[in-house]
Amino acid sequence: MQKQSSARTARFARRVMGAVALAWSVGVSAQQAMPVTELSSGIHLIRAEVAATPADRQRGLMFREAMGPGAGMLFVFDAPSQQCMWMRNTLIPLAVAFIDDDGRIVNVEEMAPQTDATHCSAQPVRYALEMNAGWFTKRGIRPGAVIDGIARKR
Template sequence: MRAGLAARSPWAAFVLALLVAPLLAWAQAFEPLTIVTQSGQRHAFQVEVARTDADRAQGLMYRRSMAADRGMLFDFARVEPVAMWMQNTYIPLDMLFIRPDGTIARIAENTEPLSTRTIESGEPVLGVLELVGGSARRLGIRPGDRVEHSMFRQR
């Protein structure tokens, strides 16, 4: 009977754990989110959730691409007016500003990559969802549509 690599060498097990742990953390970093349009269409996404100041500050900076069914959800943990920008962000994004009940308050479409211009929510919101630029138009997503995610209390 053969013993596994980890059983033969504690160092091999340690190195294997160092290599696999980040992959597992990355795989678990996505959460399901659905946007329900007023016409009843449902659009499913897998999103990273930025819950800390550091994660919110980093956002999607320095990324060169993002799959059409992915996104980043910014959880501000309190309801307040927010402002975003695109500094060091290389891909155009749609920014969906979301109220605490999950309804979309405002959409900033195809924001300009690398811009330092601020993009304001226009009213107090709990979160912002960033999707690949053009997604809102392509999928028919509009203000008043509903975002389903555990962060929002549903009506």
Template sequence: MAAAIIRTLTLVLLLVAAGLGPSSAAETFRTDRLTIETASGGKFGFTIELAETPRQMAQGLMFRQSLEPDAGMLFVLPKEQPMSMWMKNTFIPLDMVFIGAGGVIVNIHENAVPQSLDTISSAGPVHAVLEIGGGMAKRLGIHAGDRVIHKSLPAQ
């Protein structure tokens, strides 16, 4: 519990340090493609924005009014670690896909509630987090143990 609080406070401090809010200049993100391969044989492509810097990670998908069904944002962490996020200033429901070693999905938090301050955590150390539209993981049959393929995720 204490570790989750510390991670949440770290995110809050990143937001404050970055000066992010509706009136601040929005970050721009590099775009790319990734694929999710499911155990049942499905292959699903997404156009993603990459959140690579602390400022980009702090902004994420905040203040967005919509997200295309095949779009998302990939948060690439500098090293594998437990990760917690929240939905403050995020106006659309999201599925958070926590990705561990080898691109394997550790866990999925479905339909994160817009504007919620609740902490959403990985079930273990992760290398990245993929945010996609709320309900998309269930709709496509994406589950823990499936694999995300992207060049920023270390192969195993």
């Protein structure tokens, strides 16, 4: 009798753990889905996930192991102010462009992975665009350049 009870308990525990794992993976998948927008700078196209909620901005690109060559993440803030980014739990090196309301890049910062060092905008901005490290430099995109399509994200 005790063997049957132990076997039933083990089956029940496996079912519960399976259900918990399924619910967690569905929750994580749903949580990571962010809207995507198309941006550009000159001839350079960008496919950016949009992080517009506090939770999405806080999570950002954490735990990602790779990002495509034209992929990025656009952080949209409620109002222009000095914005700072960090790389806690971010596994890939990134570059961030801080962008004003008109879509003009204010400054670009390179960021090393898995650090708590802050990288801040040189003046109040509403947007930050994270791309793979060196993306802006390799394309000659500097402060003053415009990211097209960004001003309509207000």
